[in-house]
Amino acid sequence: MAKGALRALVGLMIVVAFVPAARTQQVIGVNPTSPFVQVTLRQQLEKGLKCRRPVEFQFVDHVVKLVDKGELPLDIVNISYDWSRKRNSFRPFVYFQQCLVFLANKRGIDIHAQPLPN
Secondary structure, eight states, rough: HHHHHHHHHHHHHHHHHSSOOOSSSOOOOOOOOOOSOOOHHHHHHHHHHOOSSSSHHHHHHHHHHHHTTTSSSSSHHHHHHHHHHOOOOHHHHHHHHHHHHHHHHTTTTOGGGSSOOO
């Protein structure tokens, strides 16, 4: 039984060593030595939320700018992103926008206080 526990421990160490970093960084830089694809927050949102219309790209741009300024916490964006993709994998953007506005308002952040870009 000691061999089985040792094998499990070694297997766990290998898995932990190769798990990509959590999405807690605003902009993830490109690391040529990493085997994982690293993307910016803007790319993650545009591709993951399947943005198609100009207004969707404008909203993502607005969100990224708010995160960069420090006015909108990244954890709210990530929670909304994950929830919306689970809620509707076909058109997650609609759910992302509603969830993000709701969670931001609960923390006293008005996303639409600043005008959206034209």
